[in-house]
Amino acid sequence: MLKTTTIVVGAGHTGLAISRCLADRSIDHVVFERGEVAHSWRTQRWDSLRLLTPNWMTRLPGFAYRGEDPDGYLTASETAQLIENYAKDSAAPVRANTTVVSVRPVERGYVVQTDQDTWHARTVVSASGGSAVPHLPPLHYAVPAGITTLTPAQYRNPAELSEGGVLVVGASASGVQIAEELHRSGRPVTLAVGEHVRMPRTYRGKDILWWMDASGLLDERYDEIGDLSRARSLPSMQLVGSPERRTVDLNALRRLGVRLVGRLAGIRDGAAQFSGSLANMGALADLKLGRLLDTFDTWAAEANVDGLGAPERFAPTEVPAPAQLALDLRSGEIRTILWATGFRPDLSWLQVPVFDRKSRVRHDGGVTASPGLYLIGMPFLRRRKSSLIDGAADDAADVTDHLACYLASD
Amino acid sequence: MTTTNTAVDNGVNVDALLGVRAALPDAPEIAQFQWRTTVSWINGTHSQSTVDTFHGFGEPQQHKSKFTYDADHPLAFAAQDNGATPVEYVLVALGGCLTAGVASIAQQRNIQLHSVQATIEAQHDLHGILGADPDVRNGFSGVKVTYTIDADATADEIRALVAQSQKRSAVFDILTNPTDVTVDVA
Numbered sequence: 363m364l365k366t367t368t369i370v371v372g373a374g375h376t377g378l379a380i381s382r383c384l385a386d387r388s389i390d391h392v393v394f395e396r397g398e399v400a401h402s403w404r405t406q407r408w409d410s411l412r413l414l415t416p417n418w419m420t421r422l423p424g425f426a427y428r429g430e431d432p433d434g435y436l437t438a439s440e441t442a443q444l445i446e447n448y449a450k451d452s453a454a455p456v457r458a459n460t461t462v463v464s465v466r467p468v469e470r471g472y473v474v475q476t477d478q479d480t481w482h483a484r485t486v487v488s489a490s491g492g493s494a495v496p497h498l499p500p501l502h503y504a505v506p507a508g509i510t511t512l513t514p515a516q517y518r519n520p521a522e523l524s525e526g527g528v529l530v531v532g533a534s535a536s537g538v539q540i541a542e543e544l545h546r547s548g549r550p551v552t553l554a555v556g557e558h559v560r561m562p563r564t565y566r567g568k569d570i571l572w573w574m575d576a577s578g579l580l581d582e583r584y585d586e587i588g589d590l591s592r593a594r595s596l597p598s599m600q601l602v603g604s605p606e607r608r609t610v611d612l613n614a615l616r617r618l619g620v621r622l623v624g625r626l627a628g629i630r631d632g633a634a635q636f637s638g639s640l641a642n643m644g645a646l647a648d649l650k651l652g653r654l655l656d657t658f659d660t661w662a663a664e665a666n667v668d669g670l671g672a673p674e675r676f677a678p679t680e681v682p683a684p685a686q687l688a689l690d691l692r693s694g695e696i697r698t699i700l701w702a703t704g705f706r707p708d709l710s711w712l713q714v715p716v717f718d719r720k721s722r723v724r725h726d727g728g729v730t731a732s733p734g735l736y737l738i739g740m741p742f743l744r745r746r747k748s749s750l751i752d753g754a755a756d757d758a759a760d761v762t763d764h765l766a767c768y769l770a771s772d
Numbered sequence: 773m774t775t776t777n778t779a780v781d782n783g784v785n786v787d788a789l790l791g792v793r794a795a796l797p798d799a800p801e802i803a804q805f806q807w808r809t810t811v812s813w814i815n816g817t818h819s820q821s822t823v824d825t826f827h828g829f830g831e832p833q834q835h836k837s838k839f840t841y842d843a844d845h846p847l848a849f850a851a852q853d854n855g856a857t858p859v860e861y862v863l864v865a866l867g868g869c870l871t872a873g874v875a876s877i878a879q880q881r882n883i884q885l886h887s888v889q890a891t892i893e894a895q896h897d898l899h900g901i902l903g904a905d906p907d908v909r910n911g912f913s914g915v916k917v918t919y920t921i922d923a924d925a926t927a928d929e930i931r932a933l934v935a936q937s938q939k940r941s942a943v944f945d946i947l948t949n950p951t952d953v954t955v956d957v958a
Contacts, residue, residue, distance in 0.1 A: 557939075627949040638948035642938040649932045684914055719800060 366392050368765065369474050369483040371465070371711075373399045373456045375422060375445050376739035377489035379754035381454040382423040383762035389769070391483075393454055394476055396461040400445035402491065406515040407438035410543060412603030414535060416569050419752040420444065423759065425451055433569065435603025462490075466713045467732060470772070484772065485734040485765050488712065488723075492740040492749055493705030499531075502701060504629035506691050511699045514540060520547030526697035527551070529634065529689070531626045533558045535598040537702030538610045542602070544700075545620050552689060552696070553615060555640055556625035560647040560679065561599040563609045565655065566662075566671040570601070577661040580747035581756075584727055594742045597704070612644065612679050623686050632692040636685070644679030651676065707740065728761045734768055736761050780924075784879040792829075802830045818844040818854040859912070863892045866943045870917065873937030883929060886922040893918075915947065 368384055370377045373395035384391045395401060412435035413420070420427035420436065425448045427436075436444065449456055457478070464475045471484040496513035505511055510524065514536040520543060530541040533555040545551040561570055574580045584590055602610045616622055624637035652675060659673045689696065709723060716723050716730045723730060727744040728737045738761050740748065747753030796803055805828035811821040824838045842855030856864070867890055878885050894912040899905035921930050938944045 624948070630950065635950050639938065639944070642935055642944075645931065645935045646939060649928060649935055652928060653932075718797075 363473070364479050364481045366390050366481060366483050367769065368485045368487060369394065369465075369472070369481060370487045370489055371462050371474075372489040372491060372739075373449065373454070373458070374402065374489065374491060374739070375400075375448070375751050376491075376754045376758065377487075378445065378448050378452060378454050378456075379423050379758035380487050380489055380738055380762065381456075382425075382452045383758045384765075385452065385454075386423075387762065387766055389762075389766065391455060392481070393456045394460045394462050394474075395456055395458050398446075398458050399449045399454075399456055400442040402494070403438050403442035403445065408514065408517045408540065409438075409519045411438045411539070412436060413441060413751070414599065414601045414603055415571050415750055415752060416603075419571060419575065419750070421752050421755060422448055423755045434605065462711050464711050464713050465735075467735075471734060472714075484769060485736065487736040487738060487761065487765070488709060489738050490708065492707050492743075494708040495706055496701060497704045497706045498701050499626070499703055501626070501629050502699075505699060506629075506632045509691060509696060509699055511701060513701050515705075517700060520544050520549060523549060524697040525549065527695045528698045528700060529554065529626075529691075529696045530700045530702055532556070532597075532702035532704065533600065533612065534702065534704070535601055537700075538600045538612075538615060539602045540700055540702060541615060541620055542610050542618065545615070545618055549698075550619070550621070551615075552621045552623055553612075554623050554626040554634075554636060555612065555643055556637070557597060557643060558612075558647050559597055559599045560611050560651045560676075561601050561609075562611070562651075562676060563601060563604075563607045565658065566673060568670065569607070570599075573658045574746075575752070576667075577658055577665075579657070580745065580750070580753070582746045584742055584744050584748075590742065593746070594740070596741070611676075612681070613677060616680060616682075621686070622681055623689070629691065632690065634689045634691055634696075636687050636689070638685060638687060640681045640685045641683075644681050648676075648678050728757065729764055734765075734772070736765060780879065780882045780884045782875045782879045782885050784876045786876060786879045789876065790880075799830070802828075804828070814842075814854070815852075816844070817849070817851045818842065820855075859894065859896065862947070863894055863915070866915065866917070866941075866947060867892050869941045869943035870934075870937050873941050874919070874921070874933050877933050877936050877940070878923060878925075881929070881933070883933065884924040886924075887920075888922075889920045891918050892916070 367389050368391035370380050370391060370393040373393045377393050381391060381393050398404065416432065417427045417429060417434050417436060418432040427444065461477045462474060463477055465486055466473050471482055472486045474481040474483060474486065496515050502511065517540060523544065527550045528544050529552045530537050531554045533553055537553065541551045541553045563570060565573055587593055600611050602608065612622055622640065624640035626634055627637045628635040655675065662670055714732045714735055716732050716735065718724050723737055725737050730737060737743065738757055742748050744757045744760055745753055748757050805826065807826050809821045809823050811819050813819050821841045821843065822838055824835055826833050843858050843861065844854040845851035845857055846853045871888055871890060874888055875885060893916045895914045896912050897908045900908040900910040919934050923930055
């Protein structure tokens with residue numbers, strides 16, 4: 363059996379950030395990657411996708427974006443290239459094309475079985491991603507035959523879809539971006555909207571992520587907020603990274619001609635049933651955005667920030683009245699359903715009793731109850747920014763601190 | 773904004789509710805409830821329903837007293853009008869649920885309520901239930917709820933109370949989303 367001190371599962375930006383922190387402390391480790399570095403950025407992103415965060419926010423331990431467009435947004439392939447450059451810069455001990463099959467607790471550590479070798483490590487860090495696999499609601503089984511269904515991980519561009527109508531289910535980042543792109547391609551889009559996080563791309567002349575970063579919002583800690591489980595399950599923001607910095611909220615999509623309907627609540631007798639809660643979903647998101655902008659305005663006034671535009675409030679979300687409650691999926695109007703219903707981690711290889719009744723890993727800021735087993739790259743792991751590339755540095759430093767203390771005391 | 777110095781009291785024991793929520797991770801089964809009513813036909817369109825027991829928190833439960841409700845159709849339908857129509861009970865349920873939510877959320881958010889009024893109007897096209905037009909559904913074509921709330925809060929805080937109440941309302945969910953219903957003959 364091969365031995366090392368720490369095994370990191372996943373060579374995306376979080377796995378490489380942890381690797382860099384471990385190397386800085388001379389902790390012997392290897393990083394297993396099922397494909398190449400930044401695998402999911404190469405294989406599971408649609409063609410037009412760009413990061414939601416501006417380039418200047420692409421900051422990793424000992425590494426950052428150094429290009430000429432700090433306010434732009436990296437494409438998926440540029441992101442993959444940046445992560446690859448980071449791996450080279452760090453000389454990270456990555457074992458590519460090595461899939462972790464299982465991790466099991468043993469005496470003084472863990473046995474990690476890969477499709478290549480068997481390893482023993484005193485500590486394991488899962489950096490396999492909080493959004494590894496698309497999540498589909500159970501009602502996807504009820505979709506009538508003849509309709510093509512796909513997930514954002516499979517979607518590449520509109521030309522790959524049949525002509526004809528598309529039902530996009532979910533109005534978070536993936537859903538609104540793909541809905542916009544498909545509708546512009548001439549495929550009439552119906553967008554099923556549940557709870558969502560409305561966000562303008564810019565506010566008072568600054569990128570909305572600048573506000574979140576500068577005001578300290580993204581640094582809010584997991585042990586200092588009221589409802590952590592809610593914060594960890596929040597949908598992604600309705601944002602797109604685009605050269606013109608456009609906003610893709612529901613009003614913008616409606617102006618394009620996208621048909622807005624409520625959350626997909628059921629499929630019965632071949633008809634999609636939509637919730638009658640659409641108006642309230644819009645109201646909740648509008649009010650929440652208003653409160654966020656209030657906090658930004660208050661912060662900017664107290665911090666005497668110069669060079670900002672005047673405060674503004676955005677028009678309330680307009681929803682169709684009456685809302686459409688049903689859509690016949692057998693009429694031929696809808697040819698494709700795109701499930702933009704979120705992503706989940708894939709920790710099926712983790713054979714350690716750290717899961718709750720909903721198969722989520724219980725952890726305290728990435729520290730599991732199983733000594734020496736850590737998690738990183740999950741929503742609000744330790745900070746609001748944990749799921750952003752920019753959140754990896756602080757989380758990796760904290761998790762490495764804990765891990766190093768554990769090794770020293772063990 | 774809340775500016776009162778005295779403790780906010782809307783008569784809601786939020787601590788008890790939060791206590792239940794805190795207990796759920798260790799005992800998720802206590803959240804499984806069953807609600808019941810029994811209904812007896814009296815005459816014509818008049819029936820009487822009783823509400824007495826339910827199951828929850830892991831054991832049989834009983835209301836403080838047995839409640840009875842008469843349902844009938846109005847004189848305009850050539851009925852005896854011995855009680856509200858069943859569709860009106862739906863509105864009663866929605867109003868009761870949303871208003872309980874407003875009070876509870878206000879308590880949780882430290883907002884003192886002074887008065888809460890709502891009017892609930894349902895549009896209903898009888899072509900459906902009379903079988904006169906197959907394109908018209910039996911149920912409501914729409915429901916409109918209008919709240920008038922006097923509270924120590926800003927207009928947006930009050931709007932947020934009402935929005936959150938809808939988000940957490942059982943009856944709002946029951947009305948806006950499909951529910952599987954089976955009706956058997958014993």
